[in-house]
Amino acid sequence: MPDLERLSDAITWIDLSFVERRRTPEWAIQVGIRCHLAGMSLRDESRFIDELGVQRSHVAIHEWVHKADLQPLSTVTADxxxxxxxxxxxxxxxxxxxxxxxxxxxxxxxxxxxxxxxxxxxxxxxxxxxxxxxxxxxxxxxxxxxxxxxxxxxxxxxxxxxxxxxxxxxxxxxxxxxxxxxxxxxxxxHIELETAQEWLEAFAVYHNSRQT
Structure with a gap:
C-alpha cells in the first residue's frame, strides 16, 4: 500500500477542474492520482478503488493523470x-x-x-x-x-x-x-514517448514531496 499520508499535503494543489462530468467522486480521483504518484500500477489502482466502492478502469485512471498535467514545481535554492x-x-x-x-x-x-x-x-x-x-x-x-x-x-x-x-x-x-x-x-x-514523459513528471512530483 503506498504511503498516501505523506502526499496528502504535498498535492493539495492538484487542479481537478479538468473533470467535466461528476460521474466519479473527486476523492476517488485524488486517491487514483496519489496512488500513481506513490508507485502503484494502474491496474492495482483500479482494483483498490473498486474496493472503496468506485469502479473505474485502469484506462480511466491513466486519463485522470494525463489531464491533471502533473509537473514538478520547485525553486532553485543554490548556485x-x-x-x-x-x-x-x-x-x-x-x-x-x-x-x-x-x-x-x-x-x-x-x-x-x-x-x-x-x-x-x-x-x-x-x-x-x-x-x-x-x-x-x-x-x-x-x-x-x-x-x-x-x-x-x-x-x-x-x-x-x-x-x-x-x-x-x-x-x-x-x-x-x-x-x-x-x-x-x-x-x-506499448509505451509512447508522451506516456513515459507523463509518468516521469508524476514521479518527480512524488520524489519532491518526500524531500520536505
Missing part, C-alpha cells in the same frame, strides 16, 4: 545544479533521460525524455530548463557525458566536471527512476 543524461529502457524500448536536480534540496527541477541523445536534444532540454528557472548565475555540475559538457561549453554556460560530491544527487534520482521503471513498463503493452 549549482546537478544535470545528467542517461539511456533507460522501458518495456524493451530505449529512451534518453535528461534531468536537473538542486543538490541543496535534492528536488527534481526538470526531467525530459527523448528517443535519442544528440546536441540538439541536449539544447532543447537546457533551453526549457533555462526558460523555467532563469539560470544565468548557476554553475552546472556534470560528468563526462557525451553531449552535456560540450553543449554547455559551446553555448557559454558555466559548468564544472565533477565525478562525485554535489553531483551525486542526480545519480541517486536516476537510480530510483531505473528501479521503478520495470513496474511502470509492465502496466502498458
Amino acid at each position: 549549482q545544479l546537478a544535470v545528467d543524461e542517461k539511456m533507460i529502457r522501458l518495456h524493451g524500448q530505449e529512451f534518453w533521460l535528461y534531468g536537473a536536480v538542486d543538490p541543496q534540496t535534492n528536488e527534481i527541477l526538470h526531467v525530459s525524455l527523448f528517443p535519442t541523445a544528440t546536441k540538439q536534444t541536449t539544447r532543447w532540454f537546457l533551453a526549457e530548463l533555462h526558460r523555467r528557472y532563469r539560470l544565468d548565475d548557476v554553475v552546472f555540475l556534470v560528468d563526462d557525458a557525451d553531449y552535456l559538457g560540450p553543449v554547455l561549453a559551446e553555448d557559454g554556460y558555466r559548468f564544472r566536471i565533477l565525478a562525485h560530491g554535489n553531483r551525486n544527487s542526480i545519480e541517486r534520482v536516476f537510480c530510483e527512476v531505473e528501479r521503478r521503471t520495470s513496474s511502470f513498463a509492465n502496466s502498458f503493452s
Whole structure:
C-alpha cells in the first residue's frame, strides 16, 4: 500500500477542474492520482478503488493523470545544479533521460525524455530548463557525458566536471527512476514517448514531496 499520508499535503494543489462530468467522486480521483504518484500500477489502482466502492478502469485512471498535467514545481535554492543524461529502457524500448536536480534540496527541477541523445536534444532540454528557472548565475555540475559538457561549453554556460560530491544527487534520482521503471513498463503493452514523459513528471512530483 503506498504511503498516501505523506502526499496528502504535498498535492493539495492538484487542479481537478479538468473533470467535466461528476460521474466519479473527486476523492476517488485524488486517491487514483496519489496512488500513481506513490508507485502503484494502474491496474492495482483500479482494483483498490473498486474496493472503496468506485469502479473505474485502469484506462480511466491513466486519463485522470494525463489531464491533471502533473509537473514538478520547485525553486532553485543554490548556485549549482546537478544535470545528467542517461539511456533507460522501458518495456524493451530505449529512451534518453535528461534531468536537473538542486543538490541543496535534492528536488527534481526538470526531467525530459527523448528517443535519442544528440546536441540538439541536449539544447532543447537546457533551453526549457533555462526558460523555467532563469539560470544565468548557476554553475552546472556534470560528468563526462557525451553531449552535456560540450553543449554547455559551446553555448557559454558555466559548468564544472565533477565525478562525485554535489553531483551525486542526480545519480541517486536516476537510480530510483531505473528501479521503478520495470513496474511502470509492465502496466502498458506499448509505451509512447508522451506516456513515459507523463509518468516521469508524476514521479518527480512524488520524489519532491518526500524531500520536505
